[in-house]
Amino acid sequence: SQQGEEDPQALSIQEGENATMNCSYKTSINNLQWYRQNSGRGLVHLILIRSNEREKHSGRLRVTLDTSKKSSSLLITASRAADTASYFCATVFLIQGAQKLVFGQGTRLTINP
Amino acid sequence: NAGVTQTPKFQVLKTGQSMTLQCAQDMNHNSMYWYRQDPGMGLRLIYYSASEGTTDKGEVPNGYNVSRLNKREFSLRLESAAPSQTSVYFCASSDLAGGPSNEQFFGPGTRLTVL
Numbered sequence: 001s002q003q004g005e006e007d008p009q010a011l012s013i014q015e016g017e018n019a020t021m022n023c024s025y026k027t028s029i030n031n032l033q034w035y036r037q038n039s040g041r042g043l044v045h046l047i048l049i050r051s052n053e054r055e056k057h058s059g060r061l062r063v064t065l066d067t068s069k070k071s072s073s074l075l076i077t078a079s080r081a082a083d084t085a086s087y088f089c090a091t092v093f094l095i096q097g098a099q100k101l102v103f104g105q106g107t108r109l110t111i112n113p
Numbered sequence: 114n115a116g117v118t119q120t121p122k123f124q125v126l127k128t129g130q131s132m133t134l135q136c137a138q139d140m141n142h143n144s145m146y147w148y149r150q151d152p153g154m155g156l157r158l159i160y161y162s163a164s165e166g167t168t169d170k171g172e173v174p175n176g177y178n179v180s181r182l183n184k185r186e187f188s189l190r191l192e193s194a195a196p197s198q199t200s201v202y203f204c205a206s207s208d209l210a211g212g213p214s215n216e217q218f219f220g221p222g223t224r225l226t227v228l
Contacts, residue, residue: 031215033215033216033217040222041221041222042117042203042219042220042221042222043156043203043205043217043219044219045216045217045218048215048216088155088156090155092215095161095163095169096163096167096169097143097144097163097164097209098144098146098161098162098163098164098169098207098209099144099207099215099217100158100161100171101146101156101158101217102158102172103155103156103157104155105153105154105155106153106154106155
């Protein structure tokens with residue numbers, strides 16, 4: 001399977017702390033994306049990092065990519081209760097113009113007030 | 114803009130019954146996708162359609178068929194439902210690779226139970 005692995009599977013922290021989630025994958029990629037899923041909802045795109053990029057920022061999010069180790073990390077700084085959700089990394093392969101996403105199993109993040 | 118819409122939201126089937134899950138997008142996207150999500154798991158690709166008139170198998174296509182009815186609509190059909198197909202089904206859409214955006218936009222999901 002091409003599916004990546006995420007670590008940890010579950011993370012519980014206090015509001016205001018930083019949360020770090022890691023993702024490893026197996027094959028060469030075009031880009032890697034992170035998505036958030038609130039309970040009972042669809043996925044929402046957070047950030048994309050291309051294979052030739054090493055770090056990217058968006059608001060309180062910081063994503064790193066190490067293609068030599070086939071790994072990525074998502075850092076959420078100054079966490080808020082509203083950040084409670086599951087977070088998924090997705091490696092992206094281009095096929096016939098479509099973007100085939102392969103998702104990890106996700107990290108369930110709980111922010112305690 | 115409604116984004117990606119899916120119907121129905123919930124469905125219960127008996128083993129052997131058939132049904133079609135409907136998906137529509139109003140973002141003029143070329144590519145559309147069907148995924149399933151089992152408890153505690155990430156999404157797995159069932160079928161995708163890179164552009165109108167084309168469909169291709171994803172990671173877990175067995176037991177499913179799809180139809181790209183037009184640019185807006187992409188349906189998923191279960192011909193003879195099995196308990197192993199109990200899952201939450203998500204439809205998504207995106208621009209073609211190299212277009213203005215590389216993200217996929219997801220619908221709210223259909224929760225299907227097969228008894």
